[in-house]
Amino acid sequence: MFDSHKTQSVIRRVAIVGSGLAGLVTATRLRAAGVEVTLFEKSRGPGGRMAAKRLPEPAGGSADIGAQYFTIRNPEFRQFLDQYAGPSAYGEWNGVFRYQDSEQGWQDMRSAQRYVGIPRMSAITRAISRDLDVRSGIRIARLKRDSDGLWQLRDTDGKVYERFDAVVLTPPPAQTVELLSGSGLAELAGDLNIRVSHMQACWTVVLHFPEGAGATFQALMPDSRRLHWIANNSSKPGRDDEGEWWVLHADPDWSDAHTDTAPEQVREELLEEFRACSGITALHRESLVHRWLYARPRARTTPGHLWFRxxxxxxxxxxxxxxxxxxxxxxxxxxxxxxxxxxxIPTSR
Ligand SMILES: Cc1cc2nc3c(=O)[nH]c(=O)nc-3n(C[C@H](O)[C@H](O)[C@H](O)COP(=O)(O)OP(=O)(O)OC[C@H]3O[C@@H](n4cnc5c(N)ncnc54)[C@H](O)[C@@H]3O)c2cc1C
Incomplete structure (x- = not known):
């Protein structure tokens, strides 16, 4: 279909859709290899699901509403973070972490090193994106190849970005499939549909306790139909909050079953469950509710990446x-x- 010697030459110019960690790592590595990279991001800034939300005054501050902490098992990941985010952009989160076993009750979680962004999760992705060309507020709607075999991207306002040797898509699977289907690439979309697992939703509630919540733990995973995770966000390193901000994540199946429930009702139901599971009786003052439609995959598929040469x-x-x-x-x-x-591409490391 395409001129093969044009498509076999070295990749010099790449468009990346999405500037979550996957998009930013791809861009950083390609740029280090001398490739010209442009990232397109539909949200106001980079970071994707490593997200923090600014919180209402007077309490102010921010809370991590997406990823709560991360692991560093791959030493190359640490090297990457140190080099491109900087060692002060992340740190270890220590404390008392418990899960509730249906038979044995509350147990300590397996000891592990849990890392967070400082002073918020998005500090990491902000720092990595500093020297990258991130075009925020642009939702890519369509991909097309021109007569030279180069990629063209069209955004939802009809603006066209041209002449990329390759395209990397990093949105969650449903959005990637939608983009491919809308681009006449139904075959690829179909292939993907078979391979991907469903991403589950996650309702998130953030609560402010001006006097603190009086808890003796930092995070809990209760044995609950409604709640998956309860954490004192203010106990993470580098937060300088007045009082305490707590983050609740609803159970994935419960979230899937309630995607259309009104946020006020979600807040009431999760609040009731939070009190019952945590034993916290302190009264909160401010709160906010956020719905993630695509939070985490139901099953752990691991092809790593897909490359359609x-x-x-x-x-x-x-x-x-x-x-x-x-x-x-x-x-x-x-x-x-x-x-x-x-x-x-040339070898970057
Ligand atoms: C509630 C919640 C809790 C989590 N907890 C943890 C945890 O404790 N530990 C952990 O390790 N992980 C956790 N995760 C998962 C973690 O956040 C993700 O694994 C990781 O951030 C995914 O990065 P990514 O770059 O692959 O995708 P994303 O961060 O989703 O990035 C994709 C980007 O693509 C953009 N995009 C989508 N469509 C388009 C388009 N058409 N045009 C332009 N841009 C587009 C999106 O706006 C987004 O910025 C959690 C996630 C959620 C939501």
């Missing part, structure tokens, strides 16, 4: 590498390693 189209993201922050890093890093090993 003939079309010069790649797909990366946490959902291709087991979910989670470190999975997003590994997926992106694996993709760039693949392009290097196929001789399509």
């Amino acid at each position: 003939d079309s010069r189209l790649a797909i990366a993201g946490d959902w291709l590498e087991g979910g989670r922050v470190e999975g997003a890093y590994n997926s992106a890093s694996g993709l760039v390693g693949r392009l290097e090993s196929e001789g399509l």
